[in-house]
Amino acid sequence: MTQKVKVAITVNGTLYEREVEPRLLLSDFIRHELGLKGTHVGCEHGLCGACTVLIDGHTARSCTLFTVMVDGSDIKTVESLGTMEEMHPIQEAFSEVHALQCGFCTPGFLMTTVEFLEGNPNPTAEEAREAIDGNFCRCTGYENIVEAVQLAAKKMAAH
Amino acid sequence: MKIEGTHVFNGPREDVWDMFYDPNVLASALPGAQKMEMVNEDEFKFDMNVRVGPVSGAFSGELQLENVVKPDSLTLKGGGKGAPGFLNGVGNIKFKEQEDGTTLMEYEGEVNIGGALASVGQRMIDSVAKSMIRTGFETLDKALVARLAAKESGSEVVDFKAPTEAQFAKEVAKDMVKMDNLSAETKLIIYIVPVIAVIILLAVILNSCGA
Amino acid sequence: MAEKYVGKSIKRNEDRRLLTGNSTFIDDINLPGMLHVAIKRSDFAHAKINKIDVEKAKALPGVVAVYTAEDLGDYWRPGPLQVPPPSVIKGAIFNARPLECIAKHKIRFSGEPVAVVVAENRYIAEDALDLIDLDVEILPYVGDLEKTVAPDAPLIHEDLESNLAADVVQEVGSWEKAVAEADVVVKKRLLVNRVAGAALENRGIVVNWDSNLSLLTVWATTQGPIPMRNSIAKYLGLLENQVRLINPAIGGGFGPKIMSSQIDDVVIPWIAMKLKRPVKWIEDRRENFLATTSERDQLHYAEIALKKDGTILGVKDIFYHNTGAYNPYGMTVPLNTQAHTVSNYRVPNFLTEIKMVFTNQMVVTPVRGAGRPQGVFVMERLLDAAADELGMDKAEIRRINLLQPEDFPLRTGIIGQDFVEGVLDSGNYPYALEQTYEKIEYEKFKKEIQPKARAEGKYKGIGITMFTEGTAVGPYEGCKVLVGVTGKVSVVTAYSNQGQGHYTTFAQIAADNLGVKVTDVDVVTGDSGQWSWGVGAFASRGITLVGTAIHNASLKVREKALNLASKLLETPVDELEMEDGVVRVADMPEKFISLGDLAMRSNPTRGTVEPGMEPGLEAASYYGPPHGATGFGCLAMIVDVDPETGKIKIDRLVVTDDCGQPVNPMVVDGQLHGGLQMGIGEAFYENLVYDDYGQLVTASFMDYLFPQATDMPDKFEIIHSQTKSPLNPLGIKGVGEAGAIAPPACMMQAFEDALGLKDMFITESSINPSKLYHYVQKAKSA
């Protein structure tokens, strides 16, 4: 008889109450229990950053957390940013300077950028590069992502 | 991986050799051993539950003993298999009497580690292997001192603890005492195992953790 | 006249859905009643299978089925051989040993599949893997590229006489003659390491069998949807149109996703039909390292013969190529190496031999670069060694040997991966060299910057290297272009997209020819249900082959639209113009008809379609080039080395690249950025390493170092050169692999220049701070 644990987790403003196996990874909970497929899984050992989400306002790898560990937390995923019709300034910036190609790693970069710009609304290129160092991208060589982070800062300041 | 080294035991060769027959010694140096049974005169099966730091795993394995020349030398062939992977090893051990009455133990072995153990556990192998071998010999030295002292005074051998996982040592000791019916070779192997194979096994399992 | 899109940097059509989490990747596909697969892989590198006990696994609650090779019965068979051997090359030996989807009698590499678990969820499936007992007899491991073909080496395929997989000799002119005339001959033993494609998204497949419709729907991350569809149909005895293969959004490819004979491709469709339930397999990262194909791994014995003045007389290169345990992808990689070794330079005499060998390692198939980086590494290192020998400047020895603009088109005499003799269609190599040389201030660096830095105790060095990129090879690609009743345009191709920007660049070409907004062009890739002809995404061929097909098809549609409009507007075609989504009479703006109306009228419900007219504003087209279009460039870097710690920093990186006419320069730059990142990764971070027993010891990102943002230079300084290809109407060449080719050669040259030690010469394509430190120690003690 597999143990199930009650959790109450708020994701993108909606409270979800579920019974989950203790071993269920947060990334699987978000993707397969809640159907929020924007959060991607790239390595499942906490290094690539594709699964990065915000937990109570702070970035974390959702693949190296058990869902039960974040019971009662407030989680934000890429779906909490803009929509197809109206994108978030960070998303606009990524599109404008071609900071994504296959787009698989992108949601992780976006969430990392959200937290970073809150703490540093006007970053230098060097600061922006360091901020995204914990997210892997195989397509872009990072140059355009660094540029996008800085452009996003300008756009958000203008808002 | 290849392992080799020497260790000087501060005592005569016979005492060193005999020491290996003592289940308490074994107990202190083989944490997690659950059972060790003889398949035939020179083949043995063992189950052990290894747990060190954050990592743990159940392993079962076999050992063969070859060309035992008491109290001089022997060759060990063995392997273990568990969910995290497998291990196969060969080890040669020699005991050399030295003029100053000490005994020089020379060991060299080659161990092939496979599975997740090898593929994601590279980072730590060296420091863990070193640590395990070091603590293994520290234990042995203590054992020998205790035994020699006891021999001197004709008293009981004082029980001693391994530097880590002391709790385990005690539990295993109990199991081991039940093994008096086993042949000398069995016990010999059972002890040599930690020094050559299990030490490496632990090392490898250990080094797999952390990311 | 409306603005043209081709040649312009415009934002991508696909970005919005990717940025908002609205793309559907393989693991995003969930079907009712879907089962999940986990694969039991061998921990052993080389072994005979005695018994595979799956009973305990079957008994685990939640497990639906467990299959081994035995359970597959007659369905089990090696293959398919995805790429045939080059029969056109005289005397070529090729021992075909296609992949065995699941090991039956013996295991040939660690990570090879031995059993498949199907369960209600992935967690349970992985629990069951632990319960499968694999009883084997371990055989000696063979991994060394030279020892594996030694007479006493254990055989990986017992039915062969040796572990030699292939042997191909090609010679232009006479190496003997070159040596006879040479003042100096320089020899080097050069090692090229092994790297992973390491796309951020691992592989995956979802299969649904509809027994009522007899329709098998397959979603897969393959780079070659149609060949994979065909091989699945053949295996399962279905007609092509009974198998619909769909590419979901794919999270990067870089080569390995071209494979379609692995366990997932062959066995999972069979399972879905057998169990009559949807089945999903998602590869995890460790599996990706262990069992998805990877590349490089060659050992070269190379020689170069020159005159005193540095003129090249000849090059000889005998090399071992590791194909791993099987060779399902033919000789694509080593043939690319042969084709790219000397291709920037005038080399009258060239002898090259491939010795492709089997080892107990994962199979080798193309990874971005695909054999090209090896050839370029060998040639550029030989030139550096020769320059040292002759006391020449590294840029100068290249300058005097480069092919000149008037040399093109040039037949190379070397048969390439496309089985035709290489022809360098066009180029201006000296331009690329000089542009780069100027931009990076080569002379200023040597005369001022470097000495000044050295005086301050800093070790800075420069490297400058040339490369070519054979792209856009055949056989062909095709597409269908349709003007719809809404006036929007549909472009459908079976080409596979992994992030290259096709939804935009393909649309740009169609939009220009049909006078519509690029955002009004909808591009479909990789759906055999909508278009079922094509080959696949490899050899940087998408934009050239599919792009040209789209160009031709959209011109046909344009013609159809104009002819119909000419009738309806009672105006001769040459007085009509097509733009802003309408066809109008020139200088009579009020007299027009929209493309949407034309589309509606093109499929009349009464009356008759006149002879010679086809219904619908639709046309298909195919394009197959006689041979590839060859891009080229020059890469230079300035590096800063700390000789005490071996740590490095790339101060500057300048690259001149020529890919003919760029369709979207922003996307071209993106391709270069990504390629450069992989090349830098190969040279200093990434390395797949097997131990002495055939265990892959780098199966996680803890030990396989993925290049990070802070490992890259602050800026990739790109210069565009444009030599249009004469082979296609738009003058396009590919660019997908360009960036990945030269960095190893360039960085090694720069490291040596930085340290300035006479006897220091780096003979491997991948090093790390420790190796660099040891090179320095060795040179100092020499």
Place this chain on the structure above:
Amino acid sequence: MKPAPFDYYAPTSVEEALDKLTELGYSGKVLAGGQSLIPAMNFRMARPTALVDLNKVKELSYIKPTADGGLAIGTMTRDSVVEEDLLVSERFPILVKTIKHIAHKQIRNRGTFGGAIAHADPAAQLPAAVLLLDANLKVLSKSGERWVKAEDFFIGPFMTVLEPEEMLAEVVLPPMAPNTGASYQQVSRQKGGYAQAAVISTVTFDGSDRVKEARVALFSVGESALLANKPNQVLAGQVPTAEAIEEVAAYVAKNECDPGTDIHGTEEYRRNLVHVLVRRALTEAVQQAKK
């Protein structure tokens, strides 16, 4: 890569947690930030039968000033909280510098201060930091509390003196002496990656131009984080000349560390790193202290 099943307990108080640990004995394991344990579990290398999750034990997360000018840090305090704490940056700037080298922000946001110490990874920053800063570790069990000096806490790779029924509850850092300079030196193949060798050092002057105490902690070059003795033996009471520092650095590299060879670096290379980094660390610490 999904973890094997385990029994899960989420106590909300220290008392509850200790009851659980005692009850579970060797089959129990503490789950703190999980940033090392969970990857190991995803690879199925670690298969604990039961986890005691401390994430709901709020009372274990705090940073308190101590009367003597030091700090007390609760075991469940997240690394990034320590990193950004004003009191920490005021009293232990070297600790902030050290924490910034732990992986990347996303990991530091979850990883815990005490978790990293109890995990005792020989390649981890915090065990070396608590050695350097001569910390006192508060260990709790049902039978009460005991205090362990950092230098007695680590006994091998991933091995500490903690018994299964015990938990590390608090880390107490004694105040930094006046006239103290510090330095962090690390060489890793990539930013945020495991160090090939790393050195953290403090140098305290006695008010004059002579060294009162020189402390050097090393990690990633032995069975566990370790303290080098030679620097203080040589430098204490002396004017720290470049020659003296060089002599110390060479000695430590040769005799006071035990790095191994792996796919990323040879023993010889890593001993050389220790030599270089000890020199750089002491030199920088001296300069800082003089400011």
